[in-house]
Amino acid sequence: MPNHKQATLDRRVVMGAILKNRGDALIVTGLGSTCYDAGVADHPNTFYLWGGMGAAAMMGLGLALAQPSRRVVVVTGDGEMLMGFGAFATIGAKSPKNLSLVVIDNEHYSETGMQPTHTHRGVDLAAVAKACNFPSSETVYSEQELATEVPALFAGPGLLFRDIKVNTQRYPMSIRMRDGAHIKNRFRENLLGQKAFD
């Protein structure tokens, strides 16, 4: 097992801080724990992915390109991001100025029995993002860092990546809303008004 810092941050504290700072930002979660966490403060500007593992970052890119005046924040897990690994390269090459990509990284597949992910075995997502042309990329370990890094997610302009290391604490689902068409329509109506029906 590679030697690395012990993660102490709690995932719900991290998600709570992100949601508290959201302002008018548009948020996309990944499937699994980040989806369940985001419901602690539900908002129509959050798109909850319950499926499509690997979708979150690219969905964020499409949304960011469609809404260049809004900050888009993708909050996903390490397993989900690893499945959509190519998105690092595609997003870095496109370099949108209004996208923040956040991985809440517990280094495990917590939905399926806590098997370790590659981030537990030495794969450094912040280094990957840096190598893929993200101008700002950091790993976050402490509450102190979190206090400055979370507002930075929304400060823009720019393309950011943050790998936030959390412990393996699990929580019950904070959201019961699962119907994909409903989640999509609610998001679009709130963002686009009558244009949602064009």
Next chain:
Amino acid sequence: MKQETPPRVWPREIYEVFKQVGIEQIAFVPDAGHTQLIKDCEADDAIETVSLTSEVEGVAMLAGGWLGGKRGALLMQSSGVGNCINMLSVIQECRFPLLMIVTMRGEWGEFNSWQLPMGQSTQAVLEHSGVIVQRADRADDVRDVVFAAATMTFSSNRPIAVLLGQRLIGFKDWSK
């Protein structure tokens, strides 16, 4: 059997349909059959073009674009359809529109036998994944088929793939 003489007209016609129906995002993995269309889209400042590492990224990206109020299209070769399968479940579950323009390989005069397995299963894979499939095999049909598919996907919020038959592209001379 004679090779079609370039330049082909139908790639430009697809671009014109994109403009007509208000396409503003193009996601693609390059294919020789899409060369001209990709160039036309890249030259248009009103269209965001995104080159993908895998077609599956484009399915998620265009769903995000639609969330943000933009219409898009995904360009790929038939081999890319297999890369999209699970992501198409997001399209179906959420009732996203999705316009896929797929150039076919492995179905007519194919020189590379490795293209046949995916080429021969492309339509079935799409249909099993909840995607409506329409085809154009003659150059004269391309404009109408793409226009009809684009109109229907954005008015119904359902995914539609237009398969552009390999016969449109013509034989690749493999003796060179």
